[in-house]
Amino acid sequence: MTTHGAPWSSAWVALSLLVLCLFGIALGSAVGSTGFESWLRAMHDETAWQIVWDIRLPRSLGACAAGALLGLAGALAQGLFRNPLADPYLLGSASGASLGVAVALALFGGNPFATEFLTRLGLTGAAFVGAVLAVLLTLLLARGVQHTLRLLLAGVIVGVVLGALASLIALMRPDVLQGMQGFLLGSTSFIGWNACVLMLLVLLVCLAMAFALSRVLDALSLGESTALSLGLPLAPVRVVLVCVLALATGTAVAQTGLVAFVGLAAPHLVRSLVKTQHNWMVLLSAMMGGFLLLAADLLARMWLSPQEVPVGVLTAVLGGGYLLWLMYRSQTMRGQR
Amino acid sequence: MLKRILAFCALWLIVGAAQAVVLRDDRQVDVTLAKPPQRIVSLLPSLTETVCALGQCQKLVGVDRYSNWPESIAKLPRMGGGIDPNIESVVAAKPDLVLMATSARGAERFASLGLTVLALEPRSHADVQRVMRIVAQALDVPVPESDRVWRHIEAAVNAAAQSIPAQVKGQRVYFEVSRAPYGASESSFIGETLQRLGARNILPASLGPFPKINPEFVVRAQPDIIMVGDSNFADMTTRPGWQNMRAMRTQRVCHFRPEESDVLVRAGPRMAEAARLMAKCLTDKADTSKANDQTKGRP
Numbered sequence: 001m002t003t004h005g006a007p008w009s010s011a012w013v014a015l016s017l018l019v020l021c022l023f024g025i026a027l028g029s030a031v032g033s034t035g036f037e038s039w040l041r042a043m044h045d046e047t048a049w050q051i052v053w054d055i056r057l058p059r060s061l062g063a064c065a066a067g068a069l070l071g072l073a074g075a076l077a078q079g080l081f082r083n084p085l086a087d088p089y090l091l092g093s094a095s096g097a098s099l100g101v102a103v104a105l106a107l108f109g110g111n112p113f114a115t116e117f118l119t120r121l122g123l124t125g126a127a128f129v130g131a132v133l134a135v136l137l138t139l140l141l142a143r144g145v146q147h148t149l150r151l152l153l154a155g156v157i158v159g160v161v162l163g164a165l166a167s168l169i170a171l172m173r174p175d176v177l178q179g180m181q182g183f184l185l186g187s188t189s190f191i192g193w194n195a196c197v198l199m200l201l202v203l204l205v206c207l208a209m210a211f212a213l214s215r216v217l218d219a220l221s222l223g224e225s226t227a228l229s230l231g232l233p234l235a236p237v238r239v240v241l242v243c244v245l246a247l248a249t250g251t252a253v254a255q256t257g258l259v260a261f262v263g264l265a266a267p268h269l270v271r272s273l274v275k276t277q278h279n280w281m282v283l284l285s286a287m288m289g290g291f292l293l294l295a296a297d298l299l300a301r302m303w304l305s306p307q308e309v310p311v312g313v314l315t316a317v318l319g320g321g322y323l324l325w326l327m328y329r330s331q332t333m334r335g336q337r
Numbered sequence: 338m339l340k341r342i343l344a345f346c347a348l349w350l351i352v353g354a355a356q357a358v359v360l361r362d363d364r365q366v367d368v369t370l371a372k373p374p375q376r377i378v379s380l381l382p383s384l385t386e387t388v389c390a391l392g393q394c395q396k397l398v399g400v401d402r403y404s405n406w407p408e409s410i411a412k413l414p415r416m417g418g419g420i421d422p423n424i425e426s427v428v429a430a431k432p433d434l435v436l437m438a439t440s441a442r443g444a445e446r447f448a449s450l451g452l453t454v455l456a457l458e459p460r461s462h463a464d465v466q467r468v469m470r471i472v473a474q475a476l477d478v479p480v481p482e483s484d485r486v487w488r489h490i491e492a493a494v495n496a497a498a499q500s501i502p503a504q505v506k507g508q509r510v511y512f513e514v515s516r517a518p519y520g521a522s523e524s525s526f527i528g529e530t531l532q533r534l535g536a537r538n539i540l541p542a543s544l545g546p547f548p549k550i551n552p553e554f555v556v557r558a559q560p561d562i563i564m565v566g567d568s569n570f571a572d573m574t575t576r577p578g579w580q581n582m583r584a585m586r587t588q589r590v591c592h593f594r595p596e597e598s599d600v601l602v603r604a605g606p607r608m609a610e611a612a613r614l615m616a617k618c619l620t621d622k623a624d625t626s627k628a629n630d631q632t633k634g635r636p
Contacts, residue, residue, distance in 0.1 A: 032425045032426075033423055033425045033426035033429060038429070047428065047429060047431050048429075050428060050450065050451075051425055051428055051429055054450055055424055055425050055428060055450070056425065122445070171549050172545075172549075173545075174519055174547045174549065175440055175547075178419065178420055178440060179420065179440060179442065181420060182420030182421060182442055185421075187421060189421065189422075189423070189424055189425075189443075190424070190442065190443060190446050192446060192449055306414070306415075306423065306426050307402075307415070307417070307423070308417060308421065308423050310421060
């Protein structure tokens with residue numbers, strides 16, 4: 001990291017993050033319960049090949065993609081609400097997803113006749129539907145996207161109420177509790193190639209949309225009235241951005257559960273490295289988020305190997321710790337000046 | 338019925354074990370086993386215990402982190418738990434059968450990686466027998482053998498029930514599963530065992546198997562005996578109003594050690610041992626004076 005006064009150029013940060021991610025994915029294919037030897041034997045041992053190709057690679061790539069979706073969503077949320085505390089779960093998508101999972105588990109978990117439906121939709125589908133419905137509910141309560149404050153409040157209300165409903169279901173049906181807990185902790189270990197491709201596709205779409213609309217976010221950072229006076233079509237763009245936010249968050253949450261803190265920390269980390277506009281910001285935040293979750297996933301696998309730590313716990317502890325350090329450092333530096 | 342079972346046994350013996358076995362598991366999925374599995378991973382303690390009770394322990398190549406019985410599995414690799422199975426180590430063990438709970442995660446992932454998954458969820462006494470039968474069929478254990486194991490368990494449960502003195506019957510029991518507090522009702526596995534021991538449960542079946550109850554409910558119900566795990570007992574004495582409950586005042590509380598709690602809550606082949614533990618508790622702690630009072634007080 002360079003000194004505080006001379007931030008890195010965005011292109012360099014992007015390049016180093018890309019290299020780090022590629023290195024992480026390569027390392028991810030070699031780290032796990034059995035270690036490097038699977039990788040060496042992959043060419044002539046079918047099981048070793050399966051472990052490297054069908055488990056470790058999609059998992060590493062998937063962690064990267066999910067993290068990127070969350071990082072992107074975080075950057076969008078913070079830009080959209082002009083609030084550094086905003087995170088991807090702000091519009092209620094997290095609680096919506098957990099309610100979706102709770103309802104799916106409660107309705108179909110103990111009922112053998114629903115398995116066909118359940119396998120078709122699955123818990124991932126339930127989580128995605130829950131997340132998107134929660135955001136729609138927030139929009140409905142806020143009566144549109146015009147009022148930032150109203151949107152924020154509606155998001156908080158929806159989050160609390162849906163979260164409480166999910167807890168209520170879990171209390172009434174204790175057998176749901178276990179499945180719910182697994183979802184709340186967040187885990188990257190169930191990601192297969194299908195989930196991976198799906199997340200990458202969504203990521204591409206979301207990145208393209210965010211990139212195209214980044215000028216509006218730049219204008220918004222100067223204040224709503226300034227943005228309006230520049231003649232930008234604020235209302236429709238905001239709707240689109242909220243949709244992108246919901247899509248990105250919903251997709252990530254559906255595949256990995258509630259991974260804490262990546263969406264909040266990634267944009268902050270990017271800001272501590274570079275001062276840039278939103279076109280770079282969304283891209284770098286996505287890459288940073290991808291790298292964060294990938295690193296956490298690697299650590300989760302290596303730390304107590306062959307045991308595994310839930311990745312959501314790690315992101316919360318590591319991301320939180322690093323952010324705290326960053327905050328403390330900038331405070332002391334300001335004090336010295 | 339018996340005839341049909343016998344006919345089925347005979348047919349099964351004739352057709353022989355060489356043919357592919359198709360079993361319907363608790364997800365209502367038909368699982369085909371081309372040949373008897375030799376490398377088994379079990380991700381649920383009661384299933385691990387069932388495999389071992391059928392004398393097939395040596396075929397286990399991995400278990401979940403909560404499986405701790407019998408001792409012979411202590412050295413087996415641990416492959417995560419029900420909600421966080423370690424996909425990679427399971428695949429690396431090259432199992433030809435994965436036994437897991439229907440409520441566990443990862444069944445679809447295992448299937449997509451080409452593993453055979455048999456998902457079973459024993460929740461009641463009848464389930465223990467049913468699951469044992471399915472596992473026995475899967476592992477190519479002859480039906481007479483698995484029936485013998487089951488009859489043995491049944492006999493031991495009945496023996497435990499008979500060991501209880503007659504004046505102890507009808508004690509009203511509160512069994513606490515966790516400190517939320519969740520209790521075990523009549524319809525739970527634990528409740529069924531209590532019922533067979535002649536005890537009454539303060540939690541009716543209508544509340545569901547493991548209802549979360551208001552602590553006040555227990556105080557009002559005044560159970561004769563409380564059964565609880567060690568870890569929850571300490572907290573119990575500090576609950577408002579609980580010290581004055583008759584069972585607490587007169588020390589009619591059984592607190593079970595963690596390994597005993599494992600035996601009590603798992604719907605598996607150790608249900609006879611569970612019945613013995615509860616029978617001992619009932620016999621030791623029973624409030625016989627009350628039974629006498631009742632007979633005296635009757636008009």
